[in-house]
Amino acid sequence: MENIIEVKNLTKLYKKKKAIDDLSFDVYKGEILGFLGPNGSGKSTTINCILSLLNFNKGNIKIFGREMSPNAYDIKRKIGVVFQDVAVFEELTVYDNIDFFCGLYVSNNNKRKKYIEDAINLVGLQEFKKYYPKQLSGGLLRRLNIACGIAHKPEIIFLDEPTVAVDPQSRNNILEGIKKLRSDGATIIYTTHYMEEVEMICDRVIVLDKGKIIAKGTTDELKYLAKIKEKITVEAKEISNQNLNQIKQLPEVQNISYENGILKISYENEKNNLENIIDFLKNNQIKYRKIYSERPTLNDVFLELTGKELRD
Amino acid sequence: MFFHNFKYTLKALLRNKGLIFWTLAFPLIMALFFNMAFSNIEKQDKFKAINVAVVTNEYYENNTMLKETFELLSDENNKDRVFDSKYVNQDEAKELLEEEKIDGYVVFSEDSQQIIVNKNGVNQTILKFVVEEIVQAEDTADIIQEKVENIFNSREENGIMETLKSIIILLQNNSANIKDNSDANLSYMTIEFFTLVAMTCLYGGILGAVAINWCLANMSNVGKRLSMTPVSKLKMVISGTLAGYLIQLVGVALLFIFTIGILKIDFGNKTFEMVVLALVGSFAGLTMGVAVTAAIKTSENAKTGILIGFTMLGCFFAGMMGVSMKYLIDKSVPIINKLNPANMITDGFYSLYYYDTLDRFYGNICGLCIFSAIMLAIAIVSLRKQKYESI
Amino acid sequence: MIVYKTFLKVLNKCKFPIILYSAILLFFAGINMSSNDNTMDFTAEKPNIAVINNDKEEGITKSFLEYLHENTNIKDIKNDEQEIKDALFYREIQYIVYIPEGFSDSFLDGKNPQLEIKSTGEYQSELADMIVERYIKVAKRYRGSTDSDEELFEKIDETLSKKADVEIISKMDTKTITRLTRYFNFSAYSFIAISIYVISTILFIFKSEKINRRTIVGSIDYKKVNAKLLIANSGFCFIIWAIYFICARILIGEVAFSTYGIYFAINSLIFVICTVTLGFFVSHFVKSRNTITALINIIGLGSSFLCGVFVPMEYLPEGVLKIAHVLPAYWFVKNNELIGSTEVFSGDVIKSLVINAAVIIGFTIVFFVGSNIVTKKKMKAE
Numbered sequence A: 001m002e003n004i005i006e007v008k009n010l011t012k013l014y015k016k017k018k019a020i021d022d023l024s025f026d027v028y029k030g031e032i033l034g035f036l037g038p039n040g041s042g043k044s045t046t047i048n049c050i051l052s053l054l055n056f057n058k059g060n061i062k063i064f065g066r067e068m069s070p071n072a073y074d075i076k077r078k079i080g081v082v083f084q085d086v087a088v089f090e091e092l093t094v095y096d097n098i099d100f101f102c103g104l105y106v107s108n109n110n111k112r113k114k115y116i117e118d119a120i121n122l123v124g125l126q127e128f129k130k131y132y133p134k135q136l137s138g139g140l141l142r143r144l145n146i147a148c149g150i151a152h153k154p155e156i157i158f159l160d161e162p163t164v165a166v167d168p169q170s171r172n173n174i175l176e177g178i179k180k181l182r183s184d185g186a187t188i189i190y191t192t193h194y195m196e197e198v199e200m201i202c203d204r205v206i207v208l209d210k211g212k213i214i215a216k217g218t219t220d221e222l223k224y225l226a227k228i229k230e231k232i233t234v235e236a237k238e239i240s241n242q243n244l245n246q247i248k249q250l251p252e253v254q255n256i257s258y259e260n261g262i263l264k265i266s267y268e269n270e271k272n273n274l275e276n277i278i279d280f281l282k283n284n285q286i287k288y289r290k291i292y293s294e295r296p297t298l299n300d301v302f303l304e305l306t307g308k309e310l311r312d
Numbered sequence B: 001m002f003f004h005n006f007k008y009t010l011k012a013l014l015r016n017k018g019l020i021f022w023t024l025a026f027p028l029i030m031a032l033f034f035n036m037a038f039s040n041i042e043k044q045d046k047f048k049a050i051n052v053a054v055v056t057n058e059y060y061e062n063n064t065m066l067k068e069t070f071e072l073l074s075d076e077n078n079k080d081r082v083f084d085s086k087y088v089n090q091d092e093a094k095e096l097l098e099e100e101k102i103d104g105y106v107v108f109s110e111d112s113q114q115i116i117v118n119k120n121g122v123n124q125t126i127l128k129f130v131v132e133e134i135v136q137a138e139d140t141a142d143i144i145q146e147k148v149e150n151i152f153n154s155r156e157e158n159g160i161m162e163t164l165k166s167i168i169i170l171l172q173n174n175s176a177n178i179k180d181n182s183d184a185n186l187s188y189m190t191i192e193f194f195t196l197v198a199m200t201c202l203y204g205g206i207l208g209a210v211a212i213n214w215c216l217a218n219m220s221n222v223g224k225r226l227s228m229t230p231v232s233k234l235k236m237v238i239s240g241t242l243a244g245y246l247i248q249l250v251g252v253a254l255l256f257i258f259t260i261g262i263l264k265i266d267f268g269n270k271t272f273e274m275v276v277l278a279l280v281g282s283f284a285g286l287t288m289g290v291a292v293t294a295a296i297k298t299s300e301n302a303k304t305g306i307l308i309g310f311t312m313l314g315c316f317f318a319g320m321m322g323v324s325m326k327y328l329i330d331k332s333v334p335i336i337n338k339l340n341p342a343n344m345i346t347d348g349f350y351s352l353y354y355y356d357t358l359d360r361f362y363g364n365i366c367g368l369c370i371f372s373a374i375m376l377a378i379a380i381v382s383l384r385k386q387k388y389e390s391i
Numbered sequence C: 001m002i003v004y005k006t007f008l009k010v011l012n013k014c015k016f017p018i019i020l021y022s023a024i025l026l027f028f029a030g031i032n033m034s035s036n037d038n039t040m041d042f043t044a045e046k047p048n049i050a051v052i053n054n055d056k057e058e059g060i061t062k063s064f065l066e067y068l069h070e071n072t073n074i075k076d077i078k079n080d081e082q083e084i085k086d087a088l089f090y091r092e093i094q095y096i097v098y099i100p101e102g103f104s105d106s107f108l109d110g111k112n113p114q115l116e117i118k119s120t121g122e123y124q125s126e127l128a129d130m131i132v133e134r135y136i137k138v139a140k141r142y143r144g145s146t147d148s149d150e151e152l153f154e155k156i157d158e159t160l161s162k163k164a165d166v167e168i169i170s171k172m173d174t175k176t177i178t179r180l181t182r183y184f185n186f187s188a189y190s191f192i193a194i195s196i197y198v199i200s201t202i203l204f205i206f207k208s209e210k211i212n213r214r215t216i217v218g219s220i221d222y223k224k225v226n227a228k229l230l231i232a233n234s235g236f237c238f239i240i241w242a243i244y245f246i247c248a249r250i251l252i253g254e255v256a257f258s259t260y261g262i263y264f265a266i267n268s269l270i271f272v273i274c275t276v277t278l279g280f281f282v283s284h285f286v287k288s289r290n291t292i293t294a295l296i297n298i299i300g301l302g303s304s305f306l307c308g309v310f311v312p313m314e315y316l317p318e319g320v321l322k323i324a325h326v327l328p329a330y331w332f333v334k335n336n337e338l339i340g341s342t343e344v345f346s347g348d349v350i351k352s353l354v355i356n357a358a359v360i361i362g363f364t365i366v367f368f369v370g371s372n373i374v375t376k377k378k379m380k381a382e
Helices: A041-051 A094-103 A108-121 A138-150 A167-184 A195-201 A219-225 A241-247 A273-281 A298-306 B001-015 B015-037 B041-045 B058-062 B064-073 B088-097 B122-153 B161-170 B191-214 B221-227 B233-262 B271-295 B299-318 B323-332 B335-339 B340-354 B359-383 C001-013 C015-031 C059-071 C079-090 C103-108 C121-144 C151-161 C173-206 C212-215 C221-254 C261-281 C289-306 C318-324 C328-341 C349-382
Strands: A004-015 A017-028 A032-034 A058-063 A078-083 A158-159 A187-192 A204-209 A210-216 A228-236 A251-258 A263-266 A288-296 B050-055 B084-090 B104-108 B113-118 B177-181 C048-053 C095-099 C115-119 C167-168
Touching: A004 A041, A004 A187, A017 A041, A017 A058, A017 A263, A032 A041, A032 A195, A041 A094, A041 A158, A041 A187, A041 C015, A058 A158, A058 B050, A078 A138, A094 B001, A094 C095, A108 A138, A108 A167, A108 B122, A108 B299, A138 A158, A138 A167, A138 A219, A138 C015, A158 A273, A167 A187, A167 A195, A187 B335, A195 A298, A204 A219, A204 A288, A210 A219, A210 A298, A219 A298, A228 A273, A228 B191, A241 A251, A241 A263, A241 A273, A251 B335, A263 A273, A263 B340, A273 A288, A273 C103, B001 B015, B001 B191, B001 B233, B015 B233, B015 C289, B015 C318, B041 B088, B050 B088, B050 B122, B058 B064, B084 B088, B088 B104, B088 B113, B113 B122, B122 B161, B122 C121, B177 C121, B191 B271, B191 B299, B191 B323, B191 B340, B233 B271, B271 B299, B271 B340, B271 B359, B299 B323, B323 B335, B323 B340, B335 B340, B340 C079, B340 C151, B340 C261, C001 C015, C001 C221, C015 C173, C015 C221, C048 C079, C059 C095, C059 C121, C059 C151, C079 C095, C095 C121, C121 C261, C173 C221, C173 C261, C173 C289, C173 C328, C221 C261, C221 C349, C261 C289, C261 C328, C261 C349, C289 C318, C289 C328, C318 C328, C328 C349
Parallel strands: A032 A187, A032 A204, A078 A158, A158 A187, B050 B084, B050 B104, B113 C167, B177 C115, C048 C095
Antiparallel strands: A004 A017, A004 A058, A204 A210, A228 A263, A228 A288, A251 A263, B104 B113, C095 C115
C-alpha cells in the first residue's frame, strides 16, 4: 500500500504538558482512517500539526513524500480540510461561500462551476443555494462547512469531527458523502469521538488518549484486542446476592455488575452464553423483562485500554 | 486569486450591516445632526445691532446732540451700526425689558444717565460703554473748542491759510488709526466637521480589521480554512485590506460630498491637499485596524469595540464634543494630540482651512505617516507568523 | 418573579454602559462649573484680548496698557504667530492689538501712528474695538492742550473713568439657575441612552432566551409581562433619576433643592417615565445587539442635537426646532428653559409648564399603547 502521509515521532508541548506524545503513523492512499479518542485526546492538535498550522517540538511530517510547510502550496492544493468549527462567511450565500473557497484553488470558471455543483449535490444543499448561513439549521450548516472544504476535489481530505451536534438525517447524509468521496478516489482522515461512525465507515482506526496512540488497526482487529467477547444484559428487578454469586461462577463469565435492576455480564468467549444464562434464570425462577446479547464495541475496547468511557 | 479574494471580501464587507452602518451611514447622520445643531451658533455670535430702548423724556427730546447720536448709531445704513433702538416712554421700556425684547434701556436727565438692564452681559456692557462715550464727547467738546481757539490765536504768526489748514486737520483727525488685519475663515464650528472626517477615516479601520481577521488562522475559523489554501497569506492580506480601504474611501468621499456639497460646509479651498489628507488619514485608520486585529487576540466584536472606543476617545480630544477641548489639549498637554491620529487629521484640515502656509499641514501628514508606519510594523511582526503555538 | 430576577441579572451585565452614560453627564455638568459669582451688582463684561507690545512701556503706551488692563482681560499669549492665530480661532481671545515700535513717541509728536488689530467679529470683539478706539480718540482730543505729558495722561484718565449708572432690575441668580438648567437639559441624553440601552438589552435577552416562550406558554398575559417589565424598568430609572438629582445638589449647590430644583425634578421625573416607555417601544425593533447601539446613537444623539440638549435652544435654527416638536425631549427642554428663566411662578407660567408636561405624558401613552400593539401583533405572527 502506498503511504500518502507519514508522521514520525510527532511531539507537541502546550506549555509543559505533552499534548501529543511521540506519535508515529502512516496514512495509506485511498483509505478512510479514523482518529478515535475522547475530547482533549489530541486529535485536532495532531491534524493541525500535520497541516503546519501549529508548531511542534519534535518529529517530522511528510505528505506525498515531501516535507509539509506553510508555504508548500503544491501540497496544500491537493488537500481539503473541514475543521471542527464551522468556517464560512456569514455574509455570503451558500453558493458564494463554496465559490469563494473553491475559487482559491480552481481559477477556471467553467470547471469551478461544475465542481461547485458536484459539491452541492454531494451534501444535498441543492435547495439552499441562495440561503445565508444564518438561515440554515445546524445540520445544514455542517454540510455547507464540508462542501466548502471539499469542493476543489482534493486528494486528501481531513475531516475534524464533522458530525458534532448534527441531526440524524444530516449525519447519515454526511457519512454517505464521505463514503462517496472515498469511492471517487480521495484519502480521508476522519476524527470523531463517536465509535459508531468509525465502525460504519473507517477502514482503519487509530485510538488516541492523552496524546498517545493506544491502539491501531481495522475495527475487527481492535475488537479482537478486547478480552470480552460477548456482553449479555438482563433486565430483572430482583436477583438475590446468592444468585449473583452463582452467576459469577458460570463458565466463561469474566465479570458482572448489577445496578438499578440491570444485570450486565461480560464473557471471555462466545460459547452458548445466552443459552446458559437463560437456563440459569429459568431454574432459579428469576423473572426478567428483557435479555439480549451484544458483541463488544470499540467503547469496550477503549474502556479496557484506558479504564474510562470514550464519551464524557 | 488576488482579484477573487478582493471581490468576495468586498461583497462580504458590504453585506455586513453593522459595519456599513458605522463606516458609511453613521458619519452622514452625525454630519446632519451637527449641521442642524451648530449652523446657527456662529451666526448668533456674529455681532448684530443690540436691541435697546431710549426713554423719550423732555431732556432727551430737547438735546439734539444726544438724539442725533442715537439715531446715527441705530441707522440701518450705517455700517458701524451698534443699536436697534426703540424710542418709548419709561413704562413701555420697562415692559420691553421684562419681556426680554431689549437688553436694556437708558434714561437721560440733566445730570445723570441711568441705564437699566436685567443681567450682566456683553450687550449690556456695550450699551453702558456707548452711553459713557456720548457723555464724554460732550465734555471733550470744550477742549476741542479750546484747541481751535489756540490755533486761531496764532493766526498772525502762521498766516491765515496755514491756520485754517491746521483747524481742518484737527477736526478731521479725530478718528483712531486702526488697521484691521483679521483673518478669514474663523468659523470654529468647522472643527466639528473636521473631527467627523477624522472619525470616518479611523472608523474605516474597522473594515480592514474585519477583512484581516478573516485571513488569520489564529483569529477566526475562516482564517484557519484560508490558511490551508494554496494562496499566500501576503496576497490574501493585501487584497483583503484593499477591499476594506476602498469602502473606507467611499465612506470619506460620501461624507465630503454630503458636507461640502449638500450642507455647504466651508472646508477651505485647498482641494488637492484635502484629498491627500483624506487618503493618508484613511490609511492611518486602516493600519490601526490591521495592527489591532493582528496583534490582539480576542473576538471580532471586541476588536471592533476597541477601535470604536479608541477612535471616539481620539475624537473627543480632537474637539468633537466641544471644540475648546482640542485647544485645551493642544495648549496644556500637547503630547496627547501629537500622538492622536484623530487630532492629526482634524488639525490637518484646520491648518488647510485657516492657515495660509502649509507647514502645519505637512507636520500633520508626517505625523500620520509615522503613526501608520508604527502600526504597520506591529501588524507585520504579528502577521509574519504562519505557524502558531496554539490556535 | 422570573421577570424581576432576569431583570436584575441583565442589569448587572449592563453596569458598564450605565456608568459610562452617567459619567458623560457628570463630566459635562462639571465642565459648566466654571464661575461662581453671585453678585447682583452690575459688572462690566471684559472682553478677552491679547496685546503684542513692540514699543517701550512708557509714555502714552504705558497709559494705554493700564487702561486696557482695567477694561479688558488681557490674556497671556506668546508672541508667536501660530499661537495667536490659534487663540483667536478657538476664541481664547476675541481681539488682539499690536502696538508698533515708537508708538508713544510718534503719538506724542502729534502724528497718527497705526495700530494693527485682529478680531473675530463677535460681540466681545466689537466691545474690545470700542474700548481701544475710545482711548485713542480721547487721547487725541487732549493732545496738545496740556502742559506736560503727565497732565495729559491724567486728563485722559479722568475722562475715561467717568461711568454711567447701571441698574439691574432682575433679582435672579441667573448663572446658577442657568447651570442647573443645562444640567437637567443634559440629563435628557443620559436618560434616553440608559433607558434604550437597558430596556432593549433586557427585552432582547427575554426574547432570545426561551423565556419569552415560557412566559407565553405560562399563560401569563402579555400585558402583564409588559407591565411587570415596565414597573421594573421604571423602578430602575427612578433610582437613576434620584441619583442624578442628588448629584445636582452636590455639583451645583443648594439651588437644586430650591423651588427651581423641585420644578426641574418633577419635569425630569415625567420625562424619565417617558424615556422608559420610549425604550420599551423602540426595543421591539431591535434585531441584534448592534442595533441597540445604533438606536441609542440615532435617537439619543438626534434628540439631543435637535432639541437643545447639547446646543441651547436659542442657538438652534427655527426649522430644526419645528422638526424637534415631534420629539419628547423638545418639550422636556422647553420646560427646563421656561423654569430656568422664570422669576415668579405665576399662574400663566405654571399653565405653560403643565401644557408641556402634558405633551410629554401624551408621548408616554403613545409609546406604551404602541408597544402593546406591537407585542400583540408579533405574538399573533408567531
